Amino acid sequence: MSIRERLSGNEAIAFAMKQINPDVVAAFPITPSTEIPQYFSQYVADGQVDTEFVPVESEHSAISACVGSQAAGARTMTATSSCGLALMHEILYVAASNRLPITIAAINRALSGPININADHSDTMGSRDSGWIQIYSENNQEAYDNFIQALKIAEHKDVQLPAMVCQDGFITSHAVENIELIEDAKVKEFVGEYNPECYLLNEKQPMSIGPYDTPSYYLEHKRQQAEGMKNAKRVALEVAKEFEKISGRKYGLFEAYKLEDAEAAIVIINSTAGTAKDAVDKLRNEGKKVGLLKIRLFRPFPAEEIAKALKHVKVLAAMDKTESFSSQGGPLGAEIKAALYHEKESPTVINYIYGLGGRDVRVEDIGSVYEDLYKILATGITGETYRYLSVRDQEGK
């Protein structure tokens, strides 16, 4: 029987870590992910895990310790947020190119500046091209489920890439909600042991890791790395199927919510998807054909499948909880538009920037997005395709 509990998103991750019982956790505290290593270090102190806990002096050191540890052959994890992830940036690429399946619990928080500790996606979106698998979570349950699945995807022999499991800082990391936990033994059996083919502490097979790569070989290594990322899509679905057997919960590459017959839809990431589902329900009650697509896998980006799920929609809003300063929208908007480019008929896409620095997004705010989409449907006039949602504007005064 699964265990019914009530936990915050951070507690859920720490609990998943306890159940996985990794070989090494190296971490440095940063709001709002601090509680994860804090709770986990308590498990270590209480002897509930066998993990070697390495308290380091910075996030650059945290991820560097993770690289060394995973290369040695140890299953390794860490947690971070915002500027912490930014400080890891250099080593994120090293972890990915050395094909080390480290797992990061990334608790989304705005990057400075102006300095801000609340949720948006500027931190992990800044790491989107580092070669890490990125899985996003709407609530504590998804964060827990995704974290357990992530290392199994990452460690798969056809993937061998690190993974970050993302959730919104404070909104889900600190809010306590009901959760269904899986029994310890089932989690342990599901994740199994980490058995890399090559590792530094293997005395029978000496190895060198991370050598200098000349122009004659770097391109081939990157192409091979890209193949691992391509494979991650297939493996994520295989792992999700296995996970369903032990949890009863179904996961795909993304979640389609009332999307099948939708004429107006939004694409959204993390906790605001919950708010948006409320807005969808309200509008559906009024007879409006609205739907939603919630991103789960952002890296790799399941473009083909997303295009298939969205091509029948007439107007679409891609919701970015981050800026990219391209002057034409955010990273999700760019991916969605690229995914739809090869479709003969595809929706008009409006790219909204919303909720930066933890700005509250209410059901009415999402409702106003659908209102905008219906205006376009009714008039045929698209207008500005790069918009800010609920920003205080002189014109609105």
Next chain:
Amino acid sequence: MTNKINIDETISWQEITPGGNVCASGNSEEFHTGDWRTIKPVFIADKCNQCLLCAPVCPDLAIPVKDGKRGDFIYEYCKGCGICAKVCPVKAIEMKADN
């Protein structure tokens, strides 16, 4: 992958090892580091007393030692760092321009 595979400039992306990892030991002799030298050591055999202070300080494999005696430089491994010339107590190694 548990056995070493040979990697040269014809290898495809499918065959190359992940991240360039080398799953074998003692393979630095396959990597020739001596192609970007500007000065080179010259061995003056007549002055050499075979004290062998030079061989262990060479960062690469440029000084071969056989039966307790050093031979001439293997320039494929010599970057021209000059450490050997510095340690030689009898000036049996001279650094010269390498054009």
